[in-house]
Amino acid sequence: MAAPAAPIRLAGPADSELQATAFGAQLLSWRCRGRERLYLSPRADFSGAAIRGGVPVIFPQFASHGPGPRHGFARTRDWRALPTDARIPRLAFxxxxxxxxxxxxxxxxQAVLEAEAEPDRLHIGLNVRNRGDDAFEFTVALHTYLRVDDLAGVRLEGLEDRPYLDSAAAGRACPAxxxxxxxxxELDRIYPDARAPLRLxxxxxxxRVEAQGFADAVVWNPGAALAAGMADLGQDExxxxxxxxxxxxxxxxxxxxGESWRGRQSLIVES
Structure with missing residues (x-):
């Protein structure tokens, strides 16, 4: 497989900027209010493997929730760039x-990924259409890496009342x-039916993180031990x-x- 092409850059409103690659239809960067809001590993592999960071598209299978390749194939396929209205800061693949x-x-x-920048916010939409003659099922996620200054001082609000499945403990069901x-x-959790806005x-x-069409939320950080052993991440990352x-x-x-499904995640800068 050929290495991904050079990133596509798109100027957004109020000096914001998006960067993405058609490889995996993956967002790599979103600068807003003078800060980088997405995380891209300094050791990310751009040789044709899954890219560590940004917003990988997980489709048609999340993790091992199905018989196919872990996290599906969409993130390691070349998508084609679609034409967009030059007056609107949007990328589509x-x-x-x-x-x-x-x-x-x-x-x-057919899967279509769209990313649109507005003042202080980024919308990422995914549309999947069944073009065949038989019904099918899939699991899906936008595996969004959000940059923080220091994990020790971070908290995530909005899931306090939600029970979860602990993927770091073989999917054990845990109370809120x-x-x-x-x-x-290490923290690796699936929160079913997590519909309230979240605040990082x-x-x-x-x-603020909002979602439509996506019923669940996943929260993940590998912790120090796992990160140190990941070739495309590294110690303390x-x-x-x-x-x-x-x-x-x-x-x-x-x-x-003939049916379609659409999901959207919105990232909104509050401060």
């Missing part, structure tokens, strides 16, 4: 099934924690990000022939 995808997942589909989420060591508080900086993912995992999306 499409992925259609082909012989290689059908060897992994035997369905006809009743307090904002802090990050100490990093010192004086607050980012876990202190620079938190993954807050809009997802549909617990109840997969089911599409009849």
């Amino acid at each position: 499409a992925l259609d099934d082909d012989e290689a995808t059908r060897a992994l997942w035997p369905h006809r589909f 924690a009743a307090t904002p989420l802090r990050f100490e060591g 508080c990093d010192g004086e900086h607050v980012l 876990q202190r620079r990000f938190v993954c807050v993912e809009a997802a549909r995992i617990v109840e997969p999306v089911r599409l009849a022939p």
